[in-house]
Amino acid sequence: MIVTVEQAALSSAMRQAVRIVQRHSTIPILSHVLVTATTGALEITATDLDARLTVTIEAETAVNGQRALPAGQLAAIAAAAAAGSQIRIEAGADDGRARLGAGRAKWAMATLPGEDFPAWGREDEAKAASFRIEAPRFLQLINHSAFAVSTEETRYYLNGSYLHVGETDGERRLLAVATDGHRLAIARTDLPDGAGEMPGVIVARQTMAALQGLIDATGNALEIRVSAAAIAVEQGDWRLVSKLIDGAFPDYQRVVPSGDEPIARLDAPALRAALGRVRPLAEASKTGSPVKIEIGASPAEGGDDRPVARISARGAGGEASDELAIDWAGGEPVEFGVNVRYLESFLARVGDGEVGLQVINPGSPVRLHVDGEMIGVVMPMRV
Amino acid sequence: MIVTVEQAALSSAMRQAVRIVQRHSTIPILSHVLVTATTGALEITATDLDARLTVTIEAETAVNGQRALPAGQLAAIAAAAAAGSQIRIEAGADDGRARLGAGRAKWAMATLPGEDFPAWGREDEAKAASFRIEAPRFLQLINHSAFAVSTEETRYYLNGSYLHVGETDGERRLLAVATDGHRLAIARTDLPDGAGEMPGVIVARQTMAALQGLIDATGNALEIRVSAAAIAVEQGDWRLVSKLIDGAFPDYQRVVPSGDEPIARLDAPALRAALGRVRPLAEASKTGSPVKIEIGASPAEGGDDRPVARISARGAGGEASDELAIDWAGGEPVEFGVNVRYLESFLARVGDGEVGLQVINPGSPVRLHVDGEMIGVVMPMRV
Numbered sequence: 012m013i014v015t016v017e018q019a020a021l022s023s024a025m026r027q028a029v030r031i032v033q034r035h036s037t038i039p040i041l042s043h044v045l046v047t048a049t050t051g052a053l054e055i056t057a058t059d060l061d062a063r064l065t066v067t068i069e070a071e072t073a074v075n076g077q078r079a080l081p082a083g084q085l086a087a088i089a090a091a092a093a094a095g096s097q098i099r100i101e102a103g104a105d106d107g108r109a110r111l112g113a114g115r116a117k118w119a120m121a122t123l124p125g126e127d128f129p130a131w132g133r134e135d136e137a138k139a140a141s142f143r144i145e146a147p148r149f150l151q152l153i154n155h156s157a158f159a160v161s162t163e164e165t166r167y168y169l170n171g172s173y174l175h176v177g178e179t180d181g182e183r184r185l186l187a188v189a190t191d192g193h194r195l196a197i198a199r200t201d202l203p204d205g206a207g208e209m210p211g212v213i214v215a216r217q218t219m220a221a222l223q224g225l226i227d228a229t230g231n232a233l234e235i236r237v238s239a240a241a242i243a244v245e246q247g248d249w250r251l252v253s254k255l256i257d258g259a260f261p262d263y264q265r266v267v268p269s270g271d272e273p274i275a276r277l278d279a280p281a282l283r284a285a286l287g288r289v290r291p292l293a294e295a296s297k298t299g300s301p302v303k304i305e306i307g308a309s310p311a312e313g314g315d316d317r318p319v320a321r322i323s324a325r326g327a328g329g330e331a332s333d334e335l336a337i338d339w340a341g342g343e344p345v346e347f348g349v350n351v352r353y354l355e356s357f358l359a360r361v362g363d364g365e366v367g368l369q370v371i372n373p374g375s376p377v378r379l380h381v382d383g384e385m386i387g388v389v390m391p392m393r394v
Numbered sequence: 395m396i397v398t399v400e401q402a403a404l405s406s407a408m409r410q411a412v413r414i415v416q417r418h419s420t421i422p423i424l425s426h427v428l429v430t431a432t433t434g435a436l437e438i439t440a441t442d443l444d445a446r447l448t449v450t451i452e453a454e455t456a457v458n459g460q461r462a463l464p465a466g467q468l469a470a471i472a473a474a475a476a477a478g479s480q481i482r483i484e485a486g487a488d489d490g491r492a493r494l495g496a497g498r499a500k501w502a503m504a505t506l507p508g509e510d511f512p513a514w515g516r517e518d519e520a521k522a523a524s525f526r527i528e529a530p531r532f533l534q535l536i537n538h539s540a541f542a543v544s545t546e547e548t549r550y551y552l553n554g555s556y557l558h559v560g561e562t563d564g565e566r567r568l569l570a571v572a573t574d575g576h577r578l579a580i581a582r583t584d585l586p587d588g589a590g591e592m593p594g595v596i597v598a599r600q601t602m603a604a605l606q607g608l609i610d611a612t613g614n615a616l617e618i619r620v621s622a623a624a625i626a627v628e629q630g631d632w633r634l635v636s637k638l639i640d641g642a643f644p645d646y647q648r649v650v651p652s653g654d655e656p657i658a659r660l661d662a663p664a665l666r667a668a669l670g671r672v673r674p675l676a677e678a679s680k681t682g683s684p685v686k687i688e689i690g691a692s693p694a695e696g697g698d699d700r701p702v703a704r705i706s707a708r709g710a711g712g713e714a715s716d717e718l719a720i721d722w723a724g725g726e727p728v729e730f731g732v733n734v735r736y737l738e739s740f741l742a743r744v745g746d747g748e749v750g751l752q753v754i755n756p757g758s759p760v761r762l763h764v765d766g767e768m769i770g771v772v773m774p775m776r777v
Contacts, residue, residue, distance in 0.1 A: 084711060087674035091670040091671040091674065092671065108712065115716055115717040116715070117714065118674075118712065118714040119714070120675060120712030121712055284476070288471070288475065290474070291466070291470035310498070311500075319498075328503050328504055329467075329501065331500065331501040334499075335498075
């Protein structure tokens with residue numbers, strides 16, 4: 012293999028590839044990338060045995076060939092080579108070394124045969140459903156569910172987002188649902204053409220993290236193929252194929268409180284600020300702190316008489332409270348307790364918008380509505 | 395004590411104070427700040443028993459007083475209170491609690507009596523020398539030496555920068571010297587008026603780190619007082635008094651190679667880039683990697699015939715080399731090995747300038763000249 016590529020292109024491809032590479036694997040080939048030179052193109056492939064990423068860049072190929080090169084070193088070299096330079100890669104000669112050059116800089120390193128690289132990922136792409144979706148919409152499905160994925164390995168079927176087609180508000184939509192038992196996130200978007208026949212699949216946390224890094228929100232629409240065993244996502248010059256979590260996602264609808272309209276609407280930035288103010292005095296634990304929220308309380312003193320939400324917390328060191336104006340349906344005031352950390356994890360995804368709160372009673376889960384694009388459920392906490 | 399302050403002023407003062415506060419101290423009072431309200435001013439004091447920081451902000455004081463408040467909570471409250479709001483603090487009533495309010499938010503927390511706060515720091519300010527120095531000049535003395543300070547506690551006298559008056563190039567200057575045994579940094583600046591009588595003192599790493607955070611490079615000149623036991627630094631609304639390390643700094647001049655002019659001058663960014671290029675193939679250890687530098691080598695191939703510096707490294711995985719043009723005094727080519735990490739630690743402070751290299755022979759320390767403001771010494775390494 013003798014091939015010449017642009018520094019920026021190789022560096023960018025290697026930045027993508029190292030997301031998948033297992034740096035500290037006990038299997039030497041997994042710390043390598045498979046480099047394949049064909050006429051006009053260089054293909055970089057990385058795998059961790061669960062996922063396989065291929066990035067294709069333009070190249071001037073003098074001799075076609077394939078060889079596995081150490082991923083960390085190749086990435087570091089590509090990043091450090093002079094900006095704008097051409098990097099020449101020669102590999103597969105008798106001594107099994109790769110020789111690289113860019114400007115006056117030269118590198119030589121040990122390589123492994125291309126045949127040793129795990130071949131998984133090519134066979135598993137049997138189509139079940141295939142669809143196109145704009146990059147920002149799919150990225151949002153990931154971002155609005157990935158944070159709630161469980162990290163507890165005993166319940167492996169919760170270690171991913173449940174990507175499936177479901178009916179909400181009388182319409183079939185594409186949904187991504189994740190839960191860790193304390194909170195549940197439902198991200199939804201309009202059903203893309205062709206996605207209707209998609210099986211419900213659990214996309215692993217690691218795959219979602221890789222996609223968060225790979226997807227260019229301003230780039231081309233994504234080409235997605237989903238079978239019962241694998242998901243393939245493609246955009247521009249990269250393609251990720253990943254195994255799915257083999258398990259049954261629980262019937263999450265059971266924990267989502269029913270009811271039509273939120274009982275109150277709150278300004279998300281104001282609620283975030285109020286939580287930040289009472290938090291310093293809340294009892295602290297590793298997983299978060301309880302705060303009490305009273306919807307429809309009377310203002311403590313002064314100001315107008317409009318009903319407010321009163322946020323309060325108490326701990327060993329003292330207590331704190333704050334109030335914020337709400338858009339309230341009226342009725343009996345309701346108070347409930349939640350873990351501030353879980354509530355904040357939803358608010359962090361809301362941006363500047365409004366959030367609707369639905370509370371049946373103090374002991375039932377709290378439902379949050381965001382824009383029709385996201386529903387959150389937070390378990391109550393005794394305060 | 396009843397006092398009202400601006401949110402931004404309190405938040406800024408508390409951000410400064412928490413640099414000194416010991417969050418996880420077994421002595422409860424050390425996780426507090428002493429809050430003192432006098433007519434028109436609120437003083438916040440933090441101490442870790444080695445250093446004492448006082449920040450003074452404007453206040454509307456209704457009742458003078460003094461009380462120790464939990465530092466972490468006060469800092470979090472000040473940061474979270476609404477921007478532009480007035481924060482009212484009331485403390486010292488019968489129940490020993492402090493009550494704070496800002497807008498509709500309220501807080502109550504336990505406090506400790508002001509008398510319990512350690513009084514150290516007031517008595518130790520006996521003057522020995524007192525001088526003014528522009529903030530950027532003193533900050534550079536710190537930045538250009540602090541990185542080389544030893545963290546090895548057995549040689550406690552190396553756990554700080556040796557701030558003293560010394561003669562370099564026939565002129566008396568203010569010097570800050572630090573070493574960890576592998577590298578030595580000498581930062582120097584013109585002698586400020588009044589500093590001539592200053593004793594040589596060792597300023598602890600922690601004190602320098604605090605000063606790096608406290609000093610506003612665009613702010614007022616610093617007022618510095620140095621005695622044999624303590625250093626006091628004052629700028630605008632803050633004043634830090636810190637104990638010094640009680641020990642004798644070694645006679646560092648012995649390890650600085652003599653000789654007049656550097657044998658070669660190299661462009662610092664080009665040298666940094668070349669080191670970055672060979673580093674991926676260098677043998678790696680926790681403390682760094684050896685690289686070989688050949689000064690005055692002939693270019694490997696092509697290009698002009700001007701002598702170059704050739705940077706190279708080899709490890710288990712392979713080898714790498716790069717070359718860069720130099721401004722060379724001529725003579726016999728010299729080659730030597732250094733730890734790339736130590737060399738880079740000096741280059742990181744050079745910015746875009748040139749660096750001069752002085753090498754007596756491959757086994758002797760390497761001397762680096764930067765702008766006349768900094769001298770570095772790096773121990774050689776066998777390659």
